[in-house]
Amino acid sequence: MGKVEIDYSVYLVTGREFLPAGKDYYESLEESLQGGVTLVQIREKDADTGEFIEVARRSKEICDKYNVPVLINDRIDVHLAVGTAGIHIGQTDCPLPLARQLVGPDAIIGISVGTVSEAHKAVEEGADYVGIGAVWPTGSKDVRNKKMLGPEGVGEILDILAGTGVKSVAIGGIHLPNLAQLLHSSTGPDSTNHLDGIAIISDIVASQTPKEAARGLRDVVDSFKRVRSSATDPLALFSVQGKREVSVEAFVNGVMGLMDVVKRETPLVHQMTNNVVINDSANATLAVGASPIMSTHPRDVADLSPAIGALLINFGTISDKEGMLVAGRQANFNRKPLVFDPVAIGATSYRRETAVDLLAHWQPTIIKGNAGEIGAMAKSTEVASRGVDSVGSGFSNPGAVVKALARKRAAVIVLTGEQDYISDGSVVLKTSNGHHYLGSITGSGCMTGSLIGCFAAAARLDYLSKNKAFENLSQLVQGDMLLAALAGVVVFNVAAEVAAERPDVKGPGTFRAALIDELYNLTPEIVKKRAKVETLS
Structure with a gap:
């Protein structure tokens, strides 16, 4: 008969214990x-x-x-x-060679792996x-150790599988906000060794609306596979919709257009920023x-999310981590731009660990640093x-x-300095405005992040005014986020x-005082006259 053809895109692992109250399993x-859902494992x-x-x-x-195969855990x-299509086993279950003898050559056998050596062994054993x-981290099983x-x-692990024909799914703590990051960040530069799908338990089973939950995940996976198999910009979901004119x-x-949108719409920008710059960031925004x-x-922050135009998370003093986790998830859920400023991320292990935890819970739209x-x-x-400063x-x-980091993180990247570099993974922009006084005041980088948040909100509003409704659940944010960055x-550097x-x-x-004045007085015409922008790709 031969083995069943499997589409691993959205692999549901059942778990009746995660069902919400009143929801029937079937x-x-x-x-x-x-x-x-394209594959189901009964667990x-x-x-x-x-x-x-x-x-x-x-x-x-x-x-x-629905012509969807079933596996047994x-x-x-x-x-x-x-008489299901096959089985899935863990590292401590029946050994794979013995399982193959028992189920026969036509059954699908999958195995859990968590190390390179386990992946090598899985390939060798068929x-x-x-x-x-x-x-x-995931609540569906104990992974504390x-x-x-x-x-x-x-x-x-995907590098080990490259060219072997062994398929792959990732599992553990995966949900819509961090899915794009996982798919892009785990993929090799030649795009050949990428995930075939994702295994999901609670994000679907625990949902009151599993159809919508599955559809959102499927849209992202399908879009990822589509762009990886073509020459299309791999970040099309996270940047401008349609073709872009890339002239300066x-x-x-x-x-200039976004400056007008901000003045006209006065978007509400939620800013979770460090204690040193709260007042300056608020004044720059105003x-x-x-x-x-x-x-x-x-x-x-959860209640605020539906009303805001964009969210800035600047973790300079990392005093509100729980709020950041909730705010970021809600921004993703409500499809609001999320600007992440990982202040001094390389300075301490705590900052690195905090960033990893935050990025496991939500997907930033723009990362500035x-x-x-x-x-x-x-x-x-x-x-x-060295603290908040760069050395080297x-x-x-x-x-x-x-450009490489934008592709890896599925986000627009802003690198600030004497010259600024901005990329969505396809286009790279270089700007050369600014003044050395910016390096002599506290919070100039933080204020830049605040303004990026303002214009990200404006870009989203501009998109909505022209398109009226969201058409694709996989698009976490609509609007030209490269332009917003x-x-x-x-605007900040010209001012x-x-x-x-x-x-x-x-x-x-x-x-410092004059800077706020000139941000207030700045016109689109002054920006057009003074902007120093280059396109590098």
């Missing part, structure tokens, strides 16, 4: 299939054999209606009794696919025409952090760094130039 299963850790067989039989009847006897994990792989650890004139005109709100309590911060995220040895010789090719950088030229500015103290 109803939930059918709704998830309607939403786009029953506590059921006796008779109950397991009955659950598997009824589940298979439902899955058969661990129990070979249940697989044989029900696994059809591997489940790689846990990627991130296991090292979380993260996207990069997944990528190391078009970008500067776009910045000066360009937006409205700031600074809130950190988890309950408060200085050379030390971007270098830490890119794992570069060319620069390092600098990047030999800053444009290539931001450029606008925040250019700094104008402020520094004023006769009443005698040094950093008078410059």
Whole structure:
């Protein structure tokens, strides 16, 4: 008969213990299939054999209606009794060679792997696919004593599988906000060794609307596979919709347009920023025409999310981590731009660990940082952090760094410095405005992040005014986020130039006050005249 052809895109692992109150298991299963689940594993850790067989039989009847194969977790006897497509085993279950003898050559066998050596062994013993994990912490099983792989650890195992024909799914802590990051960050540079799918438990099973939950995940996976198999910009989901004119004139005109949108719409920008710069960031936001709100309590930020235009998370003093986790998840859920400023991320292990935890819970739209911060995220040895400052010789090719990191993180990357480099993974922009006084005041980088948030909100509003409705659940944010990042950088730096030229500015103290004045007085015409923007690719 031969083995069943398997689409691993959205692989549902059942778990009746995660069902929400009042939700029927079989109803939930059918709704998830309607939403786009492509493979189902029946997982029953506590059921006796008779109950397991009955659950598997009824589940298979439902899955058969949608031509979706069924696998059985661990129990070979249940697989044989029900006649499913195959089994999934763990490292401590029946050894794979013996399982193959028992189920025969036509059954699918998958095995969980969490290390490179386990992946090597799975390939040698003839696994059809591997489940790689846990990627991130998960409530579906006890992983407290296991090292979380993260996207990069997944990528190391994918390198072992390259060219073997063994398929792969990732599992553990995966949900819609961090899915894009996982798919892009685990993929090799040649795009050949990428995940075939994702295994999901609670994000679908625990949902009151499993059809919608499955559909959102399926849209992202399908879009990722589509762009990886073509020459399309791999970050099309996270940048401008449609074709972009990449001339300098078009970008500067776009910045001018967003300045008008901010003044007209006064978007509300939620800023979770460090304690040193709260007042300056709020004043800069007001000066360009937006409205700031600074809130950190988890309950408060959750309620605020539907009303805001964008969210800035600047973790300079890392005093409100729980609020940041909630706010970021809600921003993703409500499809609001999320600007992440990982201040001094490379300076301490606590900051690195906090960033990993935050990025496991939500997907940033734009990441802004200085050379030390971007270098830490890119794992570069060319620069390092000393507190909030960068040390080292600098990047030999800053444009290539931001472009590669944008593709890896599925986000727009902003590298600030004497020249600023901005990329969405396809286009790289370089700007050369600014003044040396910016390096002599506290919070200039933080204020830049605030303005990027303002213009990200404006870009989203501009998109909505022209398109009226969201059409694709996989698009976490609509609007030209590359242009928004450029606008925040250019507007701030042009205002700094104008402020520094004023006769009443005698040094950093008078410059700080003049900077807010000139942000307030800045016009699109002044920006057009003074903007120094280059396209590098």
